[in-house]
Amino acid sequence: xxxxxxxxxxxxxxxxxxxxxxxxxxxxxxxxxxxxxxxxxxxxxxxxxxxxxxxxxxxxxxxxxxxxxxxxxxxxxxxxxxxxxxxxxxxxxxxxxxxxxxxxxxxxxxxxxxxxxxxxxxxxxxxxxxxxxxxxx
Numbered sequence: 001x002x003x004x005x006x007x008x009x010x011x012x013x014x015x016x017x018x019x020x021x022x023x024x025x026x027x028x029x030x031x032x033x034x035x036x037x038x039x040x041x042x043x044x045x046x047x048x049x050x051x052x053x054x055x056x057x058x059x060x061x062x063x064x065x066x067x068x069x070x071x072x073x074x075x076x077x078x079x080x081x082x083x084x085x086x087x088x089x090x091x092x093x094x095x096x097x098x099x100x101x102x103x104x105x106x107x108x109x110x111x112x113x114x115x116x117x118x119x120x121x122x123x124x125x126x127x128x129x130x131x132x133x134x135x136x137x
Contacts, residue, residue, distance in 0.1 A: 002117070004021065005021065006019060006020070006021045007020045007021075013037075014030075014035055014037070015028075015034070015035060015037075016028075016029050016036065016037060016039055016040070017029065026040065026041075027040040028042065028043065028046060029041075044079060047079065048077040048078070048079040049077075050118050051077050051090060051092065051116070051118050051119060052075045052077040052092070054116040054119065055075045055113050055118075055119065056073050056074075056075045057116075058112060058113065058117070059073050059075075059094070059109060059112055062109070063109075068099075068105065069099065070096050071098070072096070072097040072099075073094070073096055073097075074093075074095045074096075074097065075092065075093070075094050076093040076094075077090055077091070077092050078091040078093075079091075090122070092113070094109075094113060096109075
């Protein structure tokens with residue numbers, strides 16, 4: 001089981017949000033066209049970034065364990081969300097820069113990319129439970 005706790009705090013500055021997870025912090029925002037100031041990733045970009053970064057890290061771990069010479073891995077994710085049909089399509093493009101990989105290595109890496117934990121979460125069953133807390137004491 002993996003347990004993650006994240007706090008998102010937004011003040012009066014429209015849509016600029018501080019996100020804290022343990023000792024780490026990032027900032028998110030909305031694009032100017034949505035009333036934000038574009039000072040950080042928007043929530044959709046953050047979701048796509050989760051898939052991209054998890055895929056890259058999973059591939060790096062496997063490649064390093066195998067001792068293959070792959071100096072750089074690029075993972076680009078295009079996310080297309082269709083709210084009316086409640087469908088979302090992630091297009092993931094993976095490249096290994098100048099690395100020379102053979103067919104069986106590439107086939108294995110394709111399998112490993114799909115083993116990324118975020119990929120598994122996005123394809124699995126999800127449940128969102130919400131508790132509203134009235135005021136702070």
